[in-house]
Amino acid sequence: AQSVSQHNHHVILSEAASLELGCNYSYGGTVNLFWYVQYPGQHLQLLLKYFSGDPLVKGIKGFEAEFIKSKFSFNLRKPSVQWSDTAEYFCAVKVDTNAGKSTFGDGTTLTVKP
Amino acid sequence: DTGVSQDPRHKITKRGQNVTFRCDPISEHNRLYWYRQTLGQGPEFLTYFQNEAQLEKSRLLSDRFSAERPKGSFSTLEIQRTEQGDSAMYLCASSTGQSTNEKLFFGSGTQLSVL
Numbered sequence: 001a002q003s004v005s006q007h008n009h010h011v012i013l014s015e016a017a018s019l020e021l022g023c024n025y026s027y028g029g030t031v032n033l034f035w036y037v038q039y040p041g042q043h044l045q046l047l048l049k050y051f052s053g054d055p056l057v058k059g060i061k062g063f064e065a066e067f068i069k070s071k072f073s074f075n076l077r078k079p080s081v082q083w084s085d086t087a088e089y090f091c092a093v094k095v096d097t098n099a100g101k102s103t104f105g106d107g108t109t110l111t112v113k114p
Numbered sequence: 115d116t117g118v119s120q121d122p123r124h125k126i127t128k129r130g131q132n133v134t135f136r137c138d139p140i141s142e143h144n145r146l147y148w149y150r151q152t153l154g155q156g157p158e159f160l161t162y163f164q165n166e167a168q169l170e171k172s173r174l175l176s177d178r179f180s181a182e183r184p185k186g187s188f189s190t191l192e193i194q195r196t197e198q199g200d201s202a203m204y205l206c207a208s209s210t211g212q213s214t215n216e217k218l219f220f221g222s223g224t225q226l227s228v229l
Contacts, residue, residue: 104156
């Protein structure tokens with residue numbers, strides 16, 4: 001069965017610092033990849049997704065992620081974080097386009113200090 | 115788009131009692147999912163529906179758990195004979211089911227506490 005590993009449980013940054021959150025998955029076939037975000041007091045929402053094509057995908061609020069197939073990775077990046085980026089970030093993988101199930105990592109809590 | 119709504123937001127019950135949660139998906143979405151989340155972990159897949167058909171159920175889901183989506187709209191998740199280990203946030207999500215552009219829309223969840 002597929003699994004998702006997020007390396008950092010808690011990241012603390014100052015505003016304007018650059019961000020990279022790691023995500024690795026275990027599955028040898030075609031995958032769809034997602035990053036979801038949960039802001040304090042809000043529900044989970046999609047940040048960005050990769051289905052096919054350009055491995056560098058851009059999402060909302062200046063976030064981007066790069067799919068590196070050889071490394072089974074889909075790391076999330078942002079050049080300059082803001083206090084409002086404080087949230088929990090979840091990486092997810094779906095191994096069959098037509099299947100429903102997405103498998104989530106355990107999340108990374110990002111705290112941005114003003 | 116009124117969003118995915120879940121009811122109740124919080125449920126406190128005693129061990130051994132039955133509980134039922136409701137999820138109303140976004141109206142045009144034909145897929146509906148149930149996930150469970152505990153502190154420090156990501157959402158864990160429980161089951162999903164395509165319209166009224168339950169297409170997949172996690173092997174982790176014991177026989178005490180049952181879900182229905184009788185008319186392909188709202189869904190209910192019932193837990194019978196609750197145990198303390200059932201305490202978690204139960205999340206519902208819906209999607210259009212379009213394979214090339216699917217994304218999950220989550221509700222705010224039902225927080226279950228089993229005493």
